Amino acid sequence: MDVVLDVMLLGQRRFHELGLRTQVVLRQLPLNLTMIFVCGISALADRADFADAGFVISQLLALALLTACAAVPWERLPRWSFLAIPVLDFYPIGLLRFSDGDLLPGLGLLAVFPILWLAGAGYRPRTAVAFGAIATLLMVWTPHFMDGTANIHSLASELLTPFIMFVLGVATSISALSGRTQRKRIEELLDRSETRQQLLETIVDTVDVGVVVVDTVGDIVLMNAQQREIHQSALPEGLEAAREPELLVYADSSDELIEPKLRPAARAVAGEVISHELYRLGRGQRARTVSVSAGPFRDAGGEVAGTVLAFSDVTEVVAAIRARDTFLAAMSHEFRTPLTSLLGYAELLHEDASLSPAARADTLVMARNARHLNKMVDDILAAATPGAAELPRTPLDLAELTRDAVDSSTPDAARRDITVTFTDDGVLPVLGDRTGLVRVLDNLVSNALKYSGGGSTVTLRAKRDGQWAVLTVADQGIGIPPEDLKRIFTRFQRGSSALRSGIPGTGLGLALAREVAVRHRGELECVSELGVGSTFTLRLPLRGELGARS
The missing domain is CATH 1.10.287 (Helix Hairpins)
Incomplete structure (x- = not known):
């Protein structure tokens, strides 16, 4: 009874979630309640109805059908067997209408209950609708044949009720079929969504990257298995769980705990995007070094719904x-x-x-x-030497440094029978590390001499170009193949032409030269043609421009 009341009052339970027997009872119950209501009206208006055998029998038949709904184990019978109940409902409805037609002439409308049941059951809907309409027609015509009043006028006057039942049956059938189609589609989408959710969870738990998803207030929504292991390393010794402020989180090269508000999770929740930052979690042998990246994710409406943090264990790599x-x-x-x-x-x-x-x-x-x-x-x-170290910046003249590099290379150029020329536009003030820039210039000049043949010329040109001090070093040497240009600035990489020439080298010089240029907020580029020569271009911000960029 509690289940029946809950469904009828639109509570927590849903009709399709109920057992078949309960569903059958609930489908029959509205007719019985309406017939009991008819009894109440008869008791107030004309108690003589209770002396009519047909009236009493119709009520008893309706109660018997409701009892059958509750007593029969419908789950063990064929799925369509419960439709016998709405078919039999037409008899007590017709009997009630025949016995009490004078008091309540609209009793024929009670046929709407079995009609809706038959049409909405989904079992051969066309046959069910046609049967309901015919049963209603027989229900309203039979009394006229029984009492001898059947004629064209009396029978025609009763056609409205069967027609209304037919229209209701068609509408109910269409609605039921549409509802079933939509429900089936929704179930398919839910199944597909659950499959994708399980697949996503499996993938997230399988990858060797720790993943944490937090909402906009910092509460954890998802944490994969790898992250749970990483999280354990950050726990203070002796604790199996801890809040974020209690976790042991350090900067990569520090023994001072990071303040909670400066930790990756807090910064990510505040809206900051983090990219490959190194942190150390825990102390001693349990300590792990992790690379952390974080970024926001948005909901279907485009609003920020939280943050995803990725923790890569790079302890062994570091x-x-x-x-x-x-x-x-x-x-x-x-x-x-x-x-x-x-x-x-x-x-x-x-x-x-x-x-x-x-x-x-x-x-x-x-x-x-x-x-x-x-x-x-x-x-x-x-x-x-780590490339991120802070450079000692001093005022320098790129033209002067280049002139010194040319002077230093003169003996080597003379031995190789190579001519070195240098022109400049005067003073080119830059701010930077003398040792690093001297190494870059020496490398560019020595490479030009090393890969040039006797009788050739190496040309150096220092000039201003807008906000830049530009130095070009052009040789007439062996050149660099196009496929090697992309990797000549990579550490320990040498061009194929250099390897074939047998000229010794480590493959570090140009890589370090570019790193120095980049650390000075400059550029080092190369254009080359095989067998013709190469031109290296070094660009550094002029001293005033570097100050403006700082």
Whole structure:
């Protein structure tokens, strides 16, 4: 009874969620309630109806049908078997109308209940609608044949009720079919949505990236399995759970806890976009280094609905990079000491007057190769130095630095029979790191000489170009194939033409040169044609422009 009342009063339960027996009872109940209401009217208006056998039998039949609805195990019978109830309903309705037609002439409209039931059941709707209309017609015509009043006028006067029932049946059938189609479509969409949700959850739990989704107030909506493991590493020792302010979150190279409002989750909730920032979670052997990215997601209306944070565990990667840098730095320093000795003794031998010209030439070869090795060591040391370190900025003249680089290269150019020319537009004031820029200029000039043949010319031009100080270094050397231009500025990469030439190198010089240029907020570019030569262009902001950009 509680279920019946809940459904009738539009409560929590839905009709299609009920069992078949309960559904059958609820479909029959409106007719019985209406017939009980007729009993109440008869009791007030004309109690003589209760002495009429037909009146009493119709009420008893209706109650018997309601009892059958509740007693029969419809779930065990064929699905369509319950339609016997609305078919049988026409008999008590017709009997009630025949016995009490004078008091309530509209009792024939009670046929609407079985009509709606038959038409809305969805089982052969055309047959059900036709049967309902015919049953209603027989219900209103039969009394005329029984009492001998059947004629064209009396029968025609009763056609309105069957016609109304027919129209209601057709409308109900169409509505029911449409509703079933829509419900089936909705169920398919729900099934598809649930499948996609399960697929999404499986994917999110499978990837090796920690994912956290928070709403606009910072409450966690979703956390995948990988993130739960990462989260454990940030818990204080001895705790199995903790609030965000209690988690051990540090900057990558610091032992000071980050304030809660400056942590990735709080910043992301505040609307900040985070891209690949490094943090350390936890202490000791449990500590993990993570790369964090975060961005907002929007709902169907385009409004920000929360934030997605991705935590990549890069502990092993960071450890490997630091181990590599430490190794490179240590090995480079270990190489520097013997190289310095070799270079020094080679220069001392070269000054010895007792050496023959051939031996003196050998000392020059020794010194040249020692300097080459020393430059390689410098490149390796520069590669092992973190590129994000703050540059020591001092006022410099790019034209003067270039002139010094040209002067330093003159002996090497003379030995190679290469002409070096340099022109400038006067002072080109820049602000930057002298050591870094000198290394860039020396690399560009030495590369131009290294890859040029005897009798060629290397041309340097320093000029102003709007807000920039521009230096071009053009050679007439072997050139660079187009497929190699994209990777000549990548560490430890060398062009195929350079490899074929047999000219030694580490593949670090140009990569470090571009890094220095970028750290000075400048650019280093190259255009080249195989067999014709290459032109490298260095652009640096003029000193006043750099201050304006800061």
